[in-house]
Amino acid sequence: VVALVASLAIGYFLGSIPFGLILTRMAGLGDVRKIGSGNIGATNVLRTGNKKLAAATLFLDAFKATAAALIAQKLFGSETVHLPGLLGGFAAFIGHLFPVWLGFKGGKGVATYLGVLLAVFPVMVLVFAFVWLSIAKLSRYSSLSALVATLVIPVVLWLIGQPEAALVTAAMTVITWAKHKENIERLISGTEGKIGQKG
Numbered sequence: 321v322v323a324l325v326a327s328l329a330i331g332y333f334l335g336s337i338p339f340g341l342i343l344t345r346m347a348g349l350g351d352v353r354k355i356g357s358g359n360i361g362a363t364n365v366l367r368t369g370n371k372k373l374a375a376a377t378l379f380l381d382a383f384k385a386t387a388a389a390l391i392a393q394k395l396f397g398s399e400t401v402h403l404p405g406l407l408g409g410f411a412a413f414i415g416h417l418f419p420v421w422l423g424f425k426g427g428k429g430v431a432t433y434l435g436v437l438l439a440v441f442p443v444m445v446l447v448f449a450f451v452w453l454s455i456a457k458l459s460r461y462s463s464l465s466a467l468v469a470t471l472v473i474p475v476v477l478w479l480i481g482q483p484e485a486a487l488v489t490a491a492m493t494v495i496t497w498a499k500h501k502e503n504i505e506r507l508i509s510g511t512e513g514k515i516g517q518k519g
């Protein structure tokens with residue numbers, strides 16, 4: 321129980337560090353929540369025009385979830401069982417989406433989703449990247465690419481005989497989709513901004 325509570329608490333607090341907001345402020349670019357989609361994620365940081373900052377946001381947001389998952393695995397003393405990592409990673413995902421510091425208004429969870437996969441099923445990062453990059457190449461929509469990639473992951477995990485991971489990632493997919501409500505409306509109405517497009 322102590323390991324579980326500690327894993328969830330550490331995960332939540334790591335996840336709640338809004339790197340996109342911190343990096344853009346440090347770079348003197350102002351509040352990233354006031355531009356583009358208003359999101360704190362890498363896609364919106366890219367709308368500042370600073371590619372390096374966007375890449376750094378993607379990696380740091382992903383790695384905080386990876387770190388949370390690995391810490392949880394250590395706390396549970398398990399090398400092979402995936403469940404502790406999934407729980408720690410899930411806590412980081414929730415921390416990123418609902419950070420107490422930002423009035424529970426956080427990001428959409430795509431980078432943290434990737435970070436959880438990196439810790440628990442690294443090969444799934446390749447599946448995610450392949451789907452994301454394919455859809456992005458065709459459509460130039462970051463949101464659509466993430467929506468499709470997050471649909472594919474639980475299905476693949478289920479098919480390869482990982483029901484626990486399929487369930488946890490399916491929950492993350494549902495929450496990610498809910499957080500993309502406005503993106504989905506913009507995609508349907510044809511007003512969604514394309515990758516790197518400012519405004």
Ligand code: G3P
Pocket residue numbers: 356357358359361362363364428429430431462463464466503
């Ligand atoms: O990673 C979030 C992405 O799917 C959408 O971001 O800023 O276009 O709402 P944004």
